[in-house]
Amino acid sequence: MRSVKEMIREQSLWAGLNRPGIERDEADIVVFGIPYDGGVSFRSGAKEGPRAIREITYTIAPTTERWEDLSSLQIMDLGDLEGSNRQELFQQAEEAAFSIVKSGKLLTMIGGDHSTTIPVMRGINRAVDEPFGIIHIDAHFDLCHEMGGDYFSHGSTERRALELENVPDTESIFFVGIRSVESEELAFIQENRMNIIGAMDVRQNGIDQTLKTIKTKMSRFKKIYMTIDIDSLDPAYAPGTGTPQFGGLNSRELLNLLYGLFDLPIIGFDVVEVSPKLDDSLITAFAARKILTECWGHHHRKKEKIQENTN
Known part of the structure; x- marks a missing residue:
């Protein structure tokens, strides 16, 4: 049985927006962590990402940088998934994602490597019955067929996505912030039509032109999933990640992009590759926290606008 102190701490999670014990249909957002980094090709530590990010959410206010109050937001945190091996852990993650999307709630996953x-x-x-x-x-x-013999590496994420029934073609994915390419990937993107x-x-x-291009290309979809690798940010803004690349987005660019991208029908998103042990200052975890809470604010704003127009 949880102590009163533990219950108060759990309720204080995510700026006090966590609602322990609520039913799924009462939630606006369902979040879970996957503390796994066995798919990395270089430096590990991302398995500690979910814990480190949660630990810096107890004292923040339920507000956004645009002066919006999120206190009515209902967050259901399922905690970190557990498994004795990757297959077991990934099966749990697949089932969690399936049930959240089926319920119509905004899916939020915290990795873990990509x-x-x-x-x-x-x-x-x-969960969906149409292309997404x-x-x-x-x-x-992350378009490598495999890395080091691992078909489920963090460098193979979108190659596996292209094998899915409801991801019909290479133009179903829009790549943003890229500044590194493997030789195998270079050949692949030269042979296929890609959005980059x-x-x-x-x-x-x-930002305005970037958003216009993305929205035009992705307007054919009624459902969109967004995956955010923290290394999309320049290492100056997010040094705690396994494979940093110089010349990335700055924090303002990423936040403004996310604000505009939520005009699209986003059904879920994730933030991955935060490795706390590579960043003693926790700058990277703070960046991830900001990304998460601002995206939730964008979702909340859109939901309130829809309700206003309905009434």
């Missing part, structure tokens, strides 16, 4: 997005997208694929789009915000394409806006393009074209 391989943890694979079972989430598999769950979404099972993917917005992949990252320094890397690199970090350099975002800076040169500006």
Whole structure:
């Protein structure tokens, strides 16, 4: 039985927006963590990401940078999934994603390395009865068929997505912030029609033009999943990640992009690759926390606008 202190602490999670014990249909957002980093090709530590991010949410206010009050938001945190091996853990993740999307709640997953997005997208694929789009915000394409013999590596995330029934073609994915490519990936993108806006393009074209391009291309989808690798940010803003790449998005660019992208029918998103042990200052975890809470604010704002127009 939980102590009073533990119950108060649990309720204080996510700026006091966590609602322990509520039913799924009462929630606005359902969040869970996948503490796994066995799919990395370089430095580990992302399995500690979910814990580190949660630990810095107890004292923040339920507000956004646009002066919005989120106190009415209902968050259901399922905690971190547990499994004795990757297969077991990923099966739980797939089932969690399936049930959340089926319930119509905003899915939020906290990784873990980027391989943890694979079972989430598999769950979404099972839950929807139509094609869905993917917005992949990252320094890397993650289009390798395998890395080091691992077909479920963090560098194979979107290659596995392209195998899903409801991801019909390569243009179903929009890559944003890219600035690194493997030789195998280079051959793949040269042979296929791809949607790509690199970090350099975002800076040169500006946020408004970037958003216009993404929205135009992704407007064919009624459901879109967004995966955010923290290394999409330049290492100056997020040093605690396994494979940082110089020349990335700055914090303002990413936040403004996310604000505009929620005009699209986002059914869920994740934040992955936060490795606390590589960043003693926790700058990276604070960045992830900001991304999560601002995205929830965007979802909340859109939901309230829909309700106003309905009444």
